[in-house]
Amino acid sequence: NAGVTQTPKFQVLKTGQSMTLQCAQDMNHEYMSWYRQDPGMGLRLIHYSVGAGITDQGEVPNGYNVSRSTTEDFPLRLLSAAPSQTSVYFCASSPPGLVADTQYFGPGTRLTVL
Amino acid sequence: AQSVAQPEDQVNVAEGNPLTVKCTYSVSGNPYLFWYVQYPNRGLQFLLKYITGDNLVKGSYGFEAEFNKSQTSFHLKKPSALVSDSALYFCAVRAPYSGAGSYQLTFGKGTKLSVIP
Numbered sequence: 001n002a003g004v005t006q007t008p009k010f011q012v013l014k015t016g017q018s019m020t021l022q023c024a025q026d027m028n029h030e031y032m033s034w035y036r037q038d039p040g041m042g043l044r045l046i047h048y049s050v051g052a053g054i055t056d057q058g059e060v061p062n063g064y065n066v067s068r069s070t071t072e073d074f075p076l077r078l079l080s081a082a083p084s085q086t087s088v089y090f091c092a093s094s095p096p097g098l099v100a101d102t103q104y105f106g107p108g109t110r111l112t113v114l
Numbered sequence: 115a116q117s118v119a120q121p122e123d124q125v126n127v128a129e130g131n132p133l134t135v136k137c138t139y140s141v142s143g144n145p146y147l148f149w150y151v152q153y154p155n156r157g158l159q160f161l162l163k164y165i166t167g168d169n170l171v172k173g174s175y176g177f178e179a180e181f182n183k184s185q186t187s188f189h190l191k192k193p194s195a196l197v198s199d200s201a202l203y204f205c206a207v208r209a210p211y212s213g214a215g216s217y218q219l220t221f222g223k224g225t226k227l228s229v230i231p
Contacts, residue, residue: 042204
């Protein structure tokens with residue numbers, strides 16, 4: 001299993017540009033989520049999904065869109081990039097259930113918005 | 115709302131000495147607690163978790179954590195630190211299952227552990 005994969009690893013955007021960060025997992029996990037990591041802020045949840053066709057907002061959703069058309073893929077779209085979105089983005093997945101399961105993280109995408 | 119506090123931004127410890135990284139939490143109901151480690155330029159890796167049962171949880175790489183309900187704490191410990199343990203450590207909490215939204219993990223801000231040779 002490849003686990004959780006993210007592309008690209010690095011990206012530089014200009015203010016106002018749009019782009020999609022890709023996330024895929026091959027573990028048949030139903031729960032997937034996107035976090036951003038900023039210095040001194042820890043990880044903050046952007047959006048999450050509990051299965052194909054179901055998404056919801058996390059703590060910091062503004063400026064980001066998500067969709068979940070398949071179990072495997074959970075792309076994150078930046079509609080109009082702003083310098084405040086400069087961050088490291090992590091995708092994670094886990095199987096759902098009444099018992100908390102471990103979340104598996106991808107390697108991250110480092111995004112710079114100029 | 116659930117929250118996690120890691121009161122120390124950085125912890126320095128000499129190689130071979132015991133280490134402790136502190137974490138306190140706030141959540142409604144019985145918590146699910148996690149520790150993750152992040153090495154430079156890498157994603158987060160799972161270390162251990164507390165769901166229920168024994169208050170002392172053992173995890174990867176010789177780490178363990180002690181759940182203390184009365185103090186709402188979940189401190190990470192290791193009897194003898196290695197230089198290779200130097201990394202960023204995150205504590206996280208999740209509320210008991212109460213619907214789709216309860217899968218959300220809330221992370222602390224992280225503690226940088228430096229083990230000095």
